[in-house]
Amino acid sequence: MGKIELTKVRKSFGEVDVIPGIDLIIEDGEFVVFVGPSGCGKSTLLRLIAGLEDTTSGTIEIDGKDATNLPPAKRGLAMVFQSYALYPHMTVRKNIAFPLKMAGMDQAEQDKRVERAAKVLNLSNYLDRRPGQLSGGQRQRVAIGRAIVREPAAFLFDEPLSNLDAALRVGMRQEISELHQSLKTTMIYVTHDQVEAMTMADKIVVLNAGRIEQVGAPLELYNFPRNLFVAGFIGSPRMNFIEGAEAAKHNAQTIGIRPEHIAVGDGPWEGVVGLSEHLGSDSFLKVAVDGIGTLTVRAPGEVHAHHGDRIRLAPAGKIHRFDANGLAL
Amino acid sequence: MARAHSPRRKLLTTLAAWTVALIIFFPVLWMILTSFKTEPSAVAMPPEFLSADWTLENYAEVWARSDYPRFFWNSVVISVGSTLLGLLIAIPAAWAMAFVPGKKTKDLLMWMLSTKMMPAVAVMIPLYLLFLKFGLIDTRIGLVIALMLMNLPIIIWMLYTYFKEIPGEILEASRMDGASLWGEIVHVLTPMALPGIASTMLLNIILAWNEAFWTIVLTTTKAAPLSAFIASFSAPQGLFYAKLSAASAMAILPILILGWFSQKQLVRGLTFGAVK
């Protein structure tokens, strides 16, 4: 069980409102990702749920019980930290068993749970090593192991993959997703990487300056961003925004079009290729379009367009329209 | 610096460095040599090196004429006692300042250090009178308290520095894992900070061992440590160089050896973490 409900949760440090007031419901078993630029308050929000920070006002309910003033250990949550926060002086076995030991569980049960977690996470051969003797990915697994043995109501992840190299990150991402599928426990995952958010989440919460910009499933956010911020944040490369006469044609202050929704070939727009990045599968072109400005275009891999070439472009997908306040029309 | 140096340059720098090191060390060496000479040989002009009369007489005589074991034991009790008591009080304070810092924490630390700037002589009389009033003069407990208070700011500073190096996330993790404040300190903080605590302990034992103002002012005979022993020795004995040297060697050798064994940890502690 792990339904978490935030009502008017506010956090201020002195004069500064880091989180002016958030309402959010996280259903049992959901994989929720908090995403946003650095300083948007996503980590603070996670720490409020964990109980590592006090809320200034508002309530946090876990499974229908008010947990606002409970200490971290009493909330039945487990957390995986960005730095993993493993205890360097304890072996892997002792690290994983630590929360069980603190709960006063008997030794036999502790051993059983540790063995089981180690098996799930492929750590069985490393149980007697210390964290210092492990690779980054293995340390990450130990941190997860320490979280799962407690059988918590929900897992909290604070940018857990940011210290891993690119290849390992993709692997761990899949492992965490698989873990969620097999455990079916609520997970709250904080990241600044929209790719992680898109690939892992059941539900994404986009945060900006301590406010929720939009909540929804990944494709919902991709297809129907509620405002300019979400439109710009979700999707890679970033959505192109066009203002002025071209936007006016669509009865909007600003229009947005994703790079993958622009085709090279005959079309209304004409411009000069500035930069072209050929990745093999795709080519990203930066094109200075006459009367519009620079547009990023995601073209097929074999497109032959190079610096200085003059090409024509056509919109080939949804055009997003926004009003003067940046809200989607 | 991972660079190849010509053998000649290496020889030259080695020679220069050893010369400098021997000059710095020479007074200690000369004192030890003198302590093994007979009195006439010790003051002979020109000084005698290889031709000196070597003897162990001085040590025997110092041992016989003074109560060295008692002074030594007082030094041990006072330096170790004041350090342990100081650690007991300082560990919670350093924990709090390192992991729950407030706006005033830096100022508080600076203030603590500044209490050490108060010249001891300036408060000698009142402290003497206070100690007299509470019956602490010439007691080991009195000196333990005085030296503990004197070194408390340094103990706190050093521990603070070491605790600061422990990532806060680890303590948060232990809190998420259900550790109480006590559990956090016992199972996580202390084991991680053990090397730091050890070097803090060593440095403060050395500082307390070598303290030579309060130990002399506040003691007469019963609780007097080695600093008082040596002071009493140099005064009435006049110019008995060999015996003075022997007594000096007996006063400093225990701590010199302890210091040599722990010099690596000491250097880190001494810098208050300000120099990596």
Added chain:
Amino acid sequence: MSTHSSRLAARLMVAPSVALLLVWMIVPLAMTLYYSFRLYRLISPDRTGWTGFTNYVWFFQSPDFWLAMGNTLVLVGGVLVITVTLGILIALLIDQPIKGQGVLRILVIAPFFVMPPVAASILENLFMHPQNGLFAAVSMALGYEPILFLQDYPMSSVIGIVSWEWLPFATLILLTSLQSLSSEQLEAAEMDGAGAFSRLRYIILPHMTRAITVVILIQTIFLLGIFGEIFTTTQGGPGSASTTLPYMIFKQAIAAKDIGRAAAGGIIAVILANIVAYFLMRGLGRNLDN
């Protein structure tokens, strides 16, 4: 990681240390302040009473006072200059690739573990003594008269002794700092055309600023109260030539048995120490941050 409960716990845990240090500082200070306005001589214990600023006035009018103030500053300043300068040079030397660095460090650090009365009496008797000292032997071997160190150069002698005690401390901290300088930085500077002197001036010394700051701060704290070395060697003499402020106070208390005057001197010393501390903390605090 600050919740209300942990902040409360933190306050409670700092409280004993703060309380103890406050008492340790304030009670004797208050008593000293009280005595400094009293007539209180151990020779004539019956005559007591308030004397206003008489004790202070005596100090300020005493020619010895200004000499003692000067001597205190000369002692602190002299030792700082000597230990920092020599410390940098020796650290640069030891940091070179040399044989037996471990043993060498042990030799260099030794004086730091020698208790002050021992250091003072060894250097005074075995080295500086005009008849039996080693220095006298060297002078005579070179055909000169032995130098009367404590007689003719009392302050310099004291500074020399104290510098010997503190040189290892300065050297080791500066060496530690030097060893943390990345060789890539030096190589980059060399590629940029910096000669040995420029590397020292623009790369090495700036890197050591923090370490030098620490050395100055910590040594000053200990040097302001230097007492034992003077007591063991010159006894403040000849005359008052090597009397520092702490020693002058000591003389008033022990030799003249005038507690009132000694207390007034104590208060002056505390004020002086606070002024020095203020400037130190302000000037150096900046270097220590970040």
